[in-house]
Amino acid sequence: MTSIVHKSGLIRLCEPTGKHVIRSIAIGLLSAVALLAGEGASAQNAAMIEAGNQELRDDIQWLVDRGIIGYVSTSTWPIPVSVLEAALEARKRKGLARADVHAILAVRRYLDDQKNSRFGLVAQVNTDSLPQLGFASQSRAAASGGVYLQGGGDTFAGKLQVNGLLDPLTSKQSKVNLEGSYVSARFLGQALYVGQLAHYWGPGLDGSLNWGNAGTAIPGIGLQRAKQTAPESKWLSWMGPWGYDFFLGQLQHDNAVPRARVINMRVFVQPIKGLELGASRFIEWGGRGRDNGLGALWDALRGNSNDQARGEDPSNELSGFDLRYTLSLWGNPLTFYGQLAGEDEAGGLPSHYLSQFGMQFKHAIGATRVQWHAEAADTTASRVFGLGSALAGTAYSHGTYKDGLYHDGLPIGHPIGGTGRALSAGVVLVPDDFRYFSRYSVRFIQAEVNEKSQAINQAFPRQARWYGAELAYSWRIRPATFRAGVSMLRRTSGNIDNGFSLNLSMNIPLGM
Numbered sequence: 001m002t003s004i005v006h007k008s009g010l011i012r013l014c015e016p017t018g019k020h021v022i023r024s025i026a027i028g029l030l031s032a033v034a035l036l037a038g039e040g041a042s043a044q045n046a047a048m049i050e051a052g053n054q055e056l057r058d059d060i061q062w063l064v065d066r067g068i069i070g071y072v073s074t075s076t077w078p079i080p081v082s083v084l085e086a087a088l089e090a091r092k093r094k095g096l097a098r099a100d101v102h103a104i105l106a107v108r109r110y111l112d113d114q115k116n117s118r119f120g121l122v123a124q125v126n127t128d129s130l131p132q133l134g135f136a137s138q139s140r141a142a143a144s145g146g147v148y149l150q151g152g153g154d155t156f157a158g159k160l161q162v163n164g165l166l167d168p169l170t171s172k173q174s175k176v177n178l179e180g181s182y183v184s185a186r187f188l189g190q191a192l193y194v195g196q197l198a199h200y201w202g203p204g205l206d207g208s209l210n211w212g213n214a215g216t217a218i219p220g221i222g223l224q225r226a227k228q229t230a231p232e233s234k235w236l237s238w239m240g241p242w243g244y245d246f247f248l249g250q251l252q253h254d255n256a257v258p259r260a261r262v263i264n265m266r267v268f269v270q271p272i273k274g275l276e277l278g279a280s281r282f283i284e285w286g287g288r289g290r291d292n293g294l295g296a297l298w299d300a301l302r303g304n305s306n307d308q309a310r311g312e313d314p315s316n317e318l319s320g321f322d323l324r325y326t327l328s329l330w331g332n333p334l335t336f337y338g339q340l341a342g343e344d345e346a347g348g349l350p351s352h353y354l355s356q357f358g359m360q361f362k363h364a365i366g367a368t369r370v371q372w373h374a375e376a377a378d379t380t381a382s383r384v385f386g387l388g389s390a391l392a393g394t395a396y397s398h399g400t401y402k403d404g405l406y407h408d409g410l411p412i413g414h415p416i417g418g419t420g421r422a423l424s425a426g427v428v429l430v431p432d433d434f435r436y437f438s439r440y441s442v443r444f445i446q447a448e449v450n451e452k453s454q455a456i457n458q459a460f461p462r463q464a465r466w467y468g469a470e471l472a473y474s475w476r477i478r479p480a481t482f483r484a485g486v487s488m489l490r491r492t493s494g495n496i497d498n499g500f501s502l503n504l505s506m507n508i509p510l511g512m
Contacts, residue, residue, distance in 0.1 A: 044115040045085055045226075046186040047150075047157035048193050051077035051200035051213045052137030055439060055474055055481075056110055058428060059103045060084070062362060062369060065326045065333035068092045068100050071228055071241035071270050075278055075324060077200040077213075080184075080191040081157075082226045083243075084111065098367040102432050109437070113479040114150075117509035122146045122161070122180075128501035129169050130487055131459040133206045133415045133424065133445060136472075137198070137213065137505065140410065142167035148180065158183040159195075170409035170458040172253045179217045191226040195219065199247070201266050201280045202356070203324040203337035206375050206424045206445070207414040209354045210280045210320055210341045211264065214459070215410035218262060220249020242269040251284070256402035260287035263297070274326040280341075282412070284401055285315040316398040318343060318405060318413065319350040332363040341413070343381045343395050352381040353388075354395055356414070367432035374425040379414050380451070385421075392419050393452035402456070409458030417457035422447040426470075438475040441485075445469070449496075464494030472503070480508040 049056070063069045069087040072079070088108065096104075123146070124139030132138035146163035161180035165173060182195025196219040202208035228243040247264040254260050263285065268278040285300045286292040291314065300315035320341035326333050338357045342350020358375035376385065383390035395418030396405040404418070411417040426443030445468045449460040472485030482505070489499045 044152045044157055045080075045082040045154045046152050046184050046191070047081040047114065047159075048078040048182055048184050048191070048197060049081060049084070049114075050180065050182075050197040050217075051135065052198050053110075054134065054136035054441075055437075055483075056107065057135055058371060058430070058439075059106045059110075061360075062103045062333075062371070063087075063091070063100070063107070065335060065362060066100065068096065068104065071276075073228060073243060073268050073276060073278075075201065075203045075276060075322065076243065076245055076266055076268055078193070078197045078222075078224075080186070080224055080226050081111065081114075082186060082191065083228050086227050086229075097364065098432050099364045099369045099430075102367070102430070102434065102437075103369070105434065106437050109476075109478065113509065117479060118151060118511035119147070119149045120507065120509035120511070122148065122163075122507050123505070125504040126501055127503075128499040129167060130489055130499045130501040131169065131214070131410075131415060132487070132503075133214075133422070134443070134470075135200060135205060135213070136483070138503070139505065140169045140173065140216070140408075141165035146180070152184075154186065156183070156185050172408040172458065173216060173410075174253070174408075177216065178219075186226050189226050191224045192221070193224075194221045197222075199245075199264075201245070201278070202322050202339045203276070203278075204339060204356050204358060204375060204377070205360070205373050205426075206358075206422070206443070207356070207377055207416070209339050209356050209377065209379065209413050210318055210322075211282055212411070212413060212415060214415035215407035215412050216252065218247075218249040218251060218407060218412075220247055220262070222247040238271065240270040240272065242267070244268070251407055253408055254287070254401075254403050257287035257290060257400070260284055260290075260401060261292070263300070276324040278322045278324075279320070280322070281317065281319040282405070283315050283317040284398075284405065287401075290314075290400075316401040316405065318396075320353065321350075329361070332361065335360040335362075343391075352391055352394065353384060354379050354381060354414075355384045369428075369430035371428040371430075372425075373427075375423075377414055377416070377422045379416060379418050379420045379422075381419075393454065395419055397454060397456065404454075404456045406456050406458070409456070411457065411459060415459070416447055416449045417460055418454070419451045420447060420449040420460075436475040436477065438473065441470075441472045441474075443470045449494075453495075460496065462495040464496035465492045466490060466494075466496055467492065470503075480506065482506045 069091045126139040143166040148161035150159035184193040196217045198213040198217045201211040223246045225243045244267045251260045266280040296314040322339035324337040326335040340353045344352040356377040360373045362371045381391040381394040382388040405412045424445045428441040430439040453463045468489040470487040474483040485503045
């Protein structure tokens with residue numbers, strides 16, 4: 001930061017440029033991570049696992065849904081490593097099928113490789129810069145690459161990752177960022193993290209209505225439980241295993257209200273075996289030219305905004321509920337899930353809902369794991385797949401925060417953005433390949449996007465209908481991991497370009 005003298009004689013500080021901010025944060029993180037990298041590699045329970053590893057999520061879901069390990073929420077990311085370590089330590093050890101052993105070893109090797117890795121390279125290619133759907137980390141540029149340094153132990157952990165983007169998907173994205181970087185600490189049964197990690201709140205496979213990883217990760221500070229166990233109190237034990245995520249951050253590159261802040265909260269419980277219930281709240285408030293005081297924050301937290309004049313409402317928020325229920329069908333997990341996110345408030349509760357529903361079925365053919373899924377998402381407020389009256393142009397938009405719930409022009413919620421609809425289905429095959437841990441996936445999508453052609457949705461800036469498909473193959477040459485595939489998008493109506501993209505991502509640890 002530099003100081004200048006104004007005509008009034010007062011000395012004021014100039015705001016640092018984006019490059020200066022990135023440089024300052026990087027230096028601070030580098031100092032912290034360099035110290036952590038020197039710790040022994042015997043444990044790294046303080047580390048965090050951000051959203052984006054589809055293979056890991058599938059493995060964890062297989063083990064949880066089949067009762068091999070205890071409760072681990074796959075609907076709330078990032079996940080503390082301590083949660084996963086505790087679940088693996090208490091896992092079922094008898095009567096395991098070969099497919100179960102494969103999933104256990106896949107998770108164990110992921111944790112061990114992360115624990116032992118000190119630095120490495122990451123790269124992603126998306127040749128036609130197509131917007132991507134789903135949980136898996138996708139390049140938001142024609143190509144991107146990064147280097148990282150990480151380390152830690154039982155109490156502290158951290159990672160510094162510097163990324164460069166070639167031909168970003170939107171004009172708001174920075175060509176250099178620190179996504180994937182963080183410092184975390186574990187204390188008094190809690191996990192505290194500071195950095196820029198990808199979040200994902202919801203049970204959906206192809207998107208989350210409330211907070212997904214389609215947009216650039218939001219930098220900030222978060223707090224979670226370090227273990228997702230049931231309360232020890234006999235008065236609260238009925239809740240079953242539970243957890244929470246509390247996050248305070250600041251949006252980048254927002255033009256309408258620069259330096260807008262977010263305060264986000266999620267809580268989840270498993271009151272009965274197989275049933276997970278979650279509630280989430282995403283609040284955008286404050287920023288340059290806005291009231292950033294505690295009074296405005298309190299108004300935002302208690303939902304006191306609808307009765308205020310246009311331009312004076314303290315916040316833009318999205319709140320809702322989700323559930324995931326798994327039952328056994330002929331000894332195989334059958335899962336139903338749903339999510340509702342309210343764009344407005346009435347009587348202290350969310351209203352004008354966006355909706356998402358889906359199902360999964362997992363089984364084995366011999367020792368090969370097979371996971372089917374089908375999912376539907378309606379991001380038009382109040383429509384709920386035709387059951388209500390549509391409020392087009394409302395979802396993810398706001399009268400004061402005119403950039404809406406988009407970060408760098410990309411949706412913070414569902415990847416198609418507001419006022420749209422998507423239907424998707426796919427299958428994942430995981431053979432009992434203990435050498436390369438290979439797996440194959442195919443997915444089909446039909447979507448209607450941006451019916452009001454809102455410019456704030458830079459992923460799909462104009463109204464269109466289209467269908468798409470994705471074929472992917474992932475494998476591991478320990479400790480490196482790779483994912484390759486092709487994706488296709490074809491217009492059926494509206495204004496959107498057809499596309500065919502080759503996709504490749506890799507993580508190559510260089511120091512063990």
